[in-house]
Amino acid sequence: MKIEISTLLDYRLGDSVDLMLQIEAADGDGQHVLRSALDLGPDGDVARVAGQDGIGERLWLHRGGRLRAHYSALVEIDRRGPDYRTRAAVAPHRVPAEAVPYLNESRYCPSNKFHAFVERRFGEHEGGAKIARMRDWIESRFTYVPGTSDADTGALDSFVERRGVCRDYAHVMIALARAAHIPARMASVYALGVDPQDFHAIAEVYLDGGWYMVDATGMARPEGAARICVGRDAADVAFLTAYRAIELVEQRVSVKELVDA
Missing domain, CATH: 2.60.40.2250 (Immunoglobulin-like)
Structure with a gap:
C-alpha cells in the first residue's frame, strides 16, 4: 500500500x-x-x-x-507479517536490551498501579491474546472525545475518565501491557482512517522477537500506518x-x- x-x-x-x-x-x-x-x-x-x-x-x-x-x-x-494475536510473550529475563526500558513505568504510563487490575481482568490470557483482550476492552469502554485531556493527562486519569483522544488510548494500552510484563512503547504515525486526521498515537508491543502495532482507538491499521518515531510515551514522540x-x-x-x- x-x-x-x-x-x-x-x-x-x-x-x-x-x-x-x-x-x-x-x-x-x-x-x-x-x-x-x-x-x-x-x-x-x-x-x-x-x-x-x-x-x-x-x-x-x-x-x-x-x-x-x-x-x-x-x-x-x-506489513504482511503474522498477526500479533498469535504471538507469544517473551519472558522478562529474555527481553533484549533495547526493549527493557519499555517494561518500566514512564511519565504518562504508571504501569505499576495497574498490576492488580490486569491480573484480575486479563490474567487467564497470555501473550498476543492478552494484548488483544486489552485492546478490545479499551475500545469498547472508552469514548473518543477531543478536548477532554491535556498535556498533563496520564494513563491513570484516562482510565478513570474512560475518555480521551488517541494519545490517551495509547497511554492506557501501554500501561496495561507493561503491567502484564510485556514491553510496550508509543509510536507517532501517519495513518489512513484517522478522524479527524492528525498526527496519530498508537501503542507498539514487543512479542516473540518483534514489535507490533496496536491501535486501541480502532481507527488505524498497521498496513495503512507510516511510523514517524517511537518513545516511552507522549513526552518522547511529540511532533x-x-x-x-x-x-x-x-x-x-x-x-x-x-x-x-
Whole structure:
C-alpha cells in the first residue's frame, strides 16, 4: 500500500525559540519512503539527530518570528507479517536490551498501579491474546472525545475518565501491557482512517522477537500506518516541542491512499 502525506505547521514564535520537530516518516521496518520534501523556510539553524531506537530523525531548529513548515511524502507500506494475536510473550529475563526500558513505568504510563487490575481482568490470557483482550476492552469502554485531556493527562486519569483522544488510548494500552510484563512503547504515525486526521498515537508491543502495532482507538491499521518515531510515551514522540511559548496559527495533516493506475 502507498500513502501520500501532506503536513503544514504554522506557528508564531518569540524572538528566539528552540524547537524540536518529529514530522518526517521513518524509513525502514515495514515502510519505505519513496519520495519526500521538507520546507522549513529560509531562516535559522537546522540540525538532524537520530530518533529514539534509531527510528526516524529529530530536527532541531532555532527560530524567531514565525515557523511555517511544510512536509510531503509518498510512503510504501508492507506489513504482511503474522498477526500479533498469535504471538507469544517473551519472558522478562529474555527481553533484549533495547526493549527493557519499555517494561518500566514512564511519565504518562504508571504501569505499576495497574498490576492488580490486569491480573484480575486479563490474567487467564497470555501473550498476543492478552494484548488483544486489552485492546478490545479499551475500545469498547472508552469514548473518543477531543478536548477532554491535556498535556498533563496520564494513563491513570484516562482510565478513570474512560475518555480521551488517541494519545490517551495509547497511554492506557501501554500501561496495561507493561503491567502484564510485556514491553510496550508509543509510536507517532501517519495513518489512513484517522478522524479527524492528525498526527496519530498508537501503542507498539514487543512479542516473540518483534514489535507490533496496536491501535486501541480502532481507527488505524498497521498496513495503512507510516511510523514517524517511537518513545516511552507522549513526552518522547511529540511532533513539536518548543522550549519557549509559541502560538498556533494553522495546522493541517492529510493522509491519502495512492492507488496505482
